Amino acid sequence: MTDIASIETLLAAASAAHAPFAALRPAVRAGLLRRMALALDSAAADLIPIAQQETKLPEARLKGELSRTTFQLRLFADVLLDGAYLEATIDSADPKWPPAPRPDLRRMLLPVGPVVVFAASNFPFAFSVAGGDTASALAAGCPVVLKAHPGHPRLGDRTADVVRAALREGGAPEGTFAIFHGDEAGRAALLDPRIKAGAFTGSTHGGRALFDLASSRPVPIPFYAEMGSVNPVFVTESAARARGAEYLDSYTLGAGQFCTKPGFLFVPESAAEEIELRLVAGILDRAAAPLLNERIATGYSSVLGKLRAHPAIRMIHAGQETGSGPGPTLLGTTAKSLVAQRDELLVECFGPTSVVVRYAGEDELIASARIFAGELTASIHGESGDAIAPQLFAELSERAGRVLWNGWPTGVAVSHAMHHGGPYPSTTSALHTSVGPTSIRRFLRPVCYQSVPQNLLPEALQDANPLDIPRAVDGKPPRR
Amino acid sequence: MTDIASIETLLAAASAAHAPFAALRPAVRAGLLRRMALALDSAAADLIPIAQQETKLPEARLKGELSRTTFQLRLFADVLLDGAYLEATIDSADPKWPPAPRPDLRRMLLPVGPVVVFAASNFPFAFSVAGGDTASALAAGCPVVLKAHPGHPRLGDRTADVVRAALREGGAPEGTFAIFHGDEAGRAALLDPRIKAGAFTGSTHGGRALFDLASSRPVPIPFYAEMGSVNPVFVTESAARARGAEYLDSYTLGAGQFCTKPGFLFVPESAAEEIELRLVAGILDRAAAPLLNERIATGYSSVLGKLRAHPAIRMIHAGQETGSGPGPTLLGTTAKSLVAQRDELLVECFGPTSVVVRYAGEDELIASARIFAGELTASIHGESGDAIAPQLFAELSERAGRVLWNGWPTGVAVSHAMHHGGPYPSTTSALHTSVGPTSIRRFLRPVCYQSVPQNLLPEALQDANPLDIPRAVDGKPPRR
Numbered sequence: 001m002t003d004i005a006s007i008e009t010l011l012a013a014a015s016a017a018h019a020p021f022a023a024l025r026p027a028v029r030a031g032l033l034r035r036m037a038l039a040l041d042s043a044a045a046d047l048i049p050i051a052q053q054e055t056k057l058p059e060a061r062l063k064g065e066l067s068r069t070t071f072q073l074r075l076f077a078d079v080l081l082d083g084a085y086l087e088a089t090i091d092s093a094d095p096k097w098p099p100a101p102r103p104d105l106r107r108m109l110l111p112v113g114p115v116v117v118f119a120a121s122n123f124p125f126a127f128s129v130a131g132g133d134t135a136s137a138l139a140a141g142c143p144v145v146l147k148a149h150p151g152h153p154r155l156g157d158r159t160a161d162v163v164r165a166a167l168r169e170g171g172a173p174e175g176t177f178a179i180f181h182g183d184e185a186g187r188a189a190l191l192d193p194r195i196k197a198g199a200f201t202g203s204t205h206g207g208r209a210l211f212d213l214a215s216s217r218p219v220p221i222p223f224y225a226e227m228g229s230v231n232p233v234f235v236t237e238s239a240a241r242a243r244g245a246e247y248l249d250s251y252t253l254g255a256g257q258f259c260t261k262p263g264f265l266f267v268p269e270s271a272a273e274e275i276e277l278r279l280v281a282g283i284l285d286r287a288a289a290p291l292l293n294e295r296i297a298t299g300y301s302s303v304l305g306k307l308r309a310h311p312a313i314r315m316i317h318a319g320q321e322t323g324s325g326p327g328p329t330l331l332g333t334t335a336k337s338l339v340a341q342r343d344e345l346l347v348e349c350f351g352p353t354s355v356v357v358r359y360a361g362e363d364e365l366i367a368s369a370r371i372f373a374g375e376l377t378a379s380i381h382g383e384s385g386d387a388i389a390p391q392l393f394a395e396l397s398e399r400a401g402r403v404l405w406n407g408w409p410t411g412v413a414v415s416h417a418m419h420h421g422g423p424y425p426s427t428t429s430a431l432h433t434s435v436g437p438t439s440i441r442r443f444l445r446p447v448c449y450q451s452v453p454q455n456l457l458p459e460a461l462q463d464a465n466p467l468d469i470p471r472a473v474d475g476k477p478p479r480r
Numbered sequence: 481m482t483d484i485a486s487i488e489t490l491l492a493a494a495s496a497a498h499a500p501f502a503a504l505r506p507a508v509r510a511g512l513l514r515r516m517a518l519a520l521d522s523a524a525a526d527l528i529p530i531a532q533q534e535t536k537l538p539e540a541r542l543k544g545e546l547s548r549t550t551f552q553l554r555l556f557a558d559v560l561l562d563g564a565y566l567e568a569t570i571d572s573a574d575p576k577w578p579p580a581p582r583p584d585l586r587r588m589l590l591p592v593g594p595v596v597v598f599a600a601s602n603f604p605f606a607f608s609v610a611g612g613d614t615a616s617a618l619a620a621g622c623p624v625v626l627k628a629h630p631g632h633p634r635l636g637d638r639t640a641d642v643v644r645a646a647l648r649e650g651g652a653p654e655g656t657f658a659i660f661h662g663d664e665a666g667r668a669a670l671l672d673p674r675i676k677a678g679a680f681t682g683s684t685h686g687g688r689a690l691f692d693l694a695s696s697r698p699v700p701i702p703f704y705a706e707m708g709s710v711n712p713v714f715v716t717e718s719a720a721r722a723r724g725a726e727y728l729d730s731y732t733l734g735a736g737q738f739c740t741k742p743g744f745l746f747v748p749e750s751a752a753e754e755i756e757l758r759l760v761a762g763i764l765d766r767a768a769a770p771l772l773n774e775r776i777a778t779g780y781s782s783v784l785g786k787l788r789a790h791p792a793i794r795m796i797h798a799g800q801e802t803g804s805g806p807g808p809t810l811l812g813t814t815a816k817s818l819v820a821q822r823d824e825l826l827v828e829c830f831g832p833t834s835v836v837v838r839y840a841g842e843d844e845l846i847a848s849a850r851i852f853a854g855e856l857t858a859s860i861h862g863e864s865g866d867a868i869a870p871q872l873f874a875e876l877s878e879r880a881g882r883v884l885w886n887g888w889p890t891g892v893a894v895s896h897a898m899h900h901g902g903p904y905p906s907t908t909s910a911l912h913t914s915v916g917p918t919s920i921r922r923f924l925r926p927v928c929y930q931s932v933p934q935n936l937l938p939e940a941l942q943d944a945n946p947l948d949i950p951r952a953v954d955g956k957p958p959r960r
Contacts, residue, residue, distance in 0.1 A: 419928035448899035
């Protein structure tokens with residue numbers, strides 16, 4: 001565990017790094033992100049085995065995850081080079097502007113300052129040390145102090161070494177990135193006045209506790225927590241024929257330890273038995289996979305145990321506990337029971353368990369959709385002519401950050417149009433994403449310069465546009 | 481006061497209005513905003529006298545404020561017609577996207593749902609019933625329930641009548657807008673699960689209390705409070721010659737009851753006496769103006785009394801209390817005292833009082849700039865060659881939402897590049913503005929649609945682009 005004196009040292013360093021790091025041109029920060037990506041790719045042979053050891057995740061998955069992580073860094077570098085993310089906006093002085101003459105006004109986004117990031121356990125690369133939160137904060141121009149996840153402490157330290165070396169070699173200020181360990185140190189960092197924002201991926205309980213701390217500070221700060229989600233999937237009557245195997249793939253991917261794992265599959269009564277039989281047949285072919293760590297295994301057993309004991313829950317297939325981990329479990333219930341007893345039944349079971357929910361008719365389907373408050377994803381399996389689809393689609397759009405058609409929610413593409421977020425309790429801020437370029441915006445604040453002379457203006461707002469970035473001038477669409 | 485049963489009725493109506501109001505095309509909502517603007521302009525002869533009576537503000541000021549309010553509604557209508565505010569983003573399916581094939585992803589912003597707005601006292605039009613918070617929430621597509629300010633209850637009701645009639649005639653769903661009265665009802669609305677965001681303009685104390693309520697809800701919601709600010713103005717040594725009269729105009733505008741009133745004027749010791757003399761000469765020419773209401777008058781006397789009694793404060797000119805209100809008061813102190821005793825001295829005195837702060841040398845100037853934590857504005861009066869300007873500018877950019885050069889902070893243009901916000905305690909969210917088109921973003925959340933067929937997609941994201949809005953396709957800049 002990092003002691004409080006050490007935390008003080010790294011917060012002081014992050015704070016000292018803020019101004020020089022913020023002052024780097026976006027293209028220079030892009031270079032730093034690319035250096036980080038290259039260094040991480042080059043260190044794969046070193047990092048992957050440690051990750052395998054600490055997380056028990058298979059090599060192929062970890063390699064893919066590392067690729068995704070470095071791809072994200074490179075994508076963010078492209079975003080910095082493009083420069084539109086700065087939202088540079090120039091309104092020339094206009095003596096005729098109503099209702100009073102307008103002075104010269106120029107707006108852009110500036111980094112908020114040092115950010116504390118809490119790493120997740122289930123993505124030891126993509127949502128950990130060099131993951132999306134770190135990448136987006138650094139892209140924004142904010143120094144990062146990162147709380148390592150105790151599930152992969154050695155990997156955390158080793159990844160941090162690679163990141164720090166890349167930043168140092170690229171000329172970033174000392175203090176731009178630091179790692180520390182321990183919950184107490186994490187709380188101390190979050191409460192420190194030098195920290196201007198926080199980001200987290202993990203449980204609802206943990207995320208909410210930290211959000212409450214962040215909001216209760218004398219100076220409250222934004223705290224972006226990506227928390228639980230049960231990612232319901234709704235299969236319409238007409239689509240209930242040929243679906244099944246992919247659901248199994250999705251809910252057992254990563255041993256079910258994904259925030260986008262489909263936790264509830266709604267199927268029409270008429271087709272339920274056949275679907276369940278097909279699912280069970282598929283399960284029998286699957287090897288059990290180990291869970292990430294002891295704490296997650298204990299949590300999984302406990303939640304699963306409570307669900308199994310519930311009178312409204314039927315066991316469809318009990319996963320065998322093998323030496324290597326729990327096999328996939330399939331539970332069953334009815335929409336009527338789920339709607340009536342949502343507080344007990346609508347829980348996230350983090351591991352290879354999912355619940356098949358039988359619904360009788362479209363009214364029950366819509367009533368089921370309405371019990372969800374805030375989800376990262378919601379999916380519909382349907383046919384193009386389904387009369388119920390528009391209403392179901394509208395209900396789910398209100399409740400989820402991503403709505404899928406004939407797809408499964410695991411697999412979150414790092415892409416411009418991605419939104420990985422959603423209404424509470426899936427996150428603490430429905431306005432923001434933790435994946436994709438717009439995640440950078442979480443760590444930027446606008447500032448407006450009024451009648452400021454050219455020599456004082458940031459380059460992004462100078463008349464000559466030396467950064468060659470798109471800018472919106474006098475209300476016209478942004479262009480270079 | 482609105483009773484709790486009535487609050488229940490109007491929250492139910494707002495909640496019922498959410499889906500149909502959100503479903504209106506942006507162009508239809510633009511039409512509603514224009515109708516509101518026209519109706520308010522047409523009702524000026526009715527509204528202005530009530531406003532004069534209730535706020536004691538002069539007619540010319542109120543007329544200008546109403547113009548500003550309706551201009552803002554029309555500007556937001558233009559923003560809706562343009563459509564870029566939806567941030568429509570389309571990523572085509574790409575089998576070669578790294579690290580895994582990318583499905584078709586389409587992102588846009590959706591209204592968060594019903595918003596509670598707390599009206600301010602000092603701008604009975606521009607930050608009240610039909611002011612910026614209401615305009616931006618309605619523009620976003622969110623129904624509004626508005627807590628009237630007790631300082632102008634009749635004007636509030638009358639303005640709400642005009643707004644409701646315009647909305648009704650334009651075909652908006654019932655429940656799109658409602659007004660209510662009373663603090664208890666305000667808290668009940670803020671805590672209601674049907675409310676998805678809150679906005680406020682007023683005191684730090686009031687704003688923080690409501691922010692804490694919003695954050696402590698079982699489902700926390702964003703609460704955008706625009707609160708106190710002392711808006712420091714720094715006059716450099718070289719610029720200390722010809723400034724003065726405008727400062728007086730700025731700090732006495734609206735009897736000093738502006739959130740952007742310059743509360744502290746930093747002047748070099750060498751020029752201080754001359755500047756003070758000139759200011760006092762100017763004050764003698766000014767008539768006293770009444771304050772908005774009894775509560776503000778009492779608060780003003782109390783804060784001014786404490787400042788006057790402080791040993792580090794020198795009276796430069798004591799404002800005469802006349803029948804019509806307090807005359808302008810000018811206090812003095814030194815930068816050294818202010819830095820050392822900031823907790824007692826750095827207070828917002830809401831009314832016609834400001835403090836001249838004498839600094840000795842540039843070190844004291846920079847040290848003074850650093851005591852400000854979060855301000856709506858900070859201003860520099862300088863000459864282009866000032867060697868201290870870049871450092872002072874950098875310090876103030878960190879601390880304020882708007883940085884002015886050779887200007888005075890009162891007068892907030894409604895314009896694309898405006899940012900009216902700033903780090904805490906000037907607001908509860910440094911990322912957002914309460915003036916200008918980007919204020920609409922406070923009430924929008926992103927959603928991503930994955931592989932959704934054309935007939936289910938919102939028009940904004942359909943291939944044919946029936947709304948003819950700018951969209952970013954495959955990472956390219958937005959275009960129609």
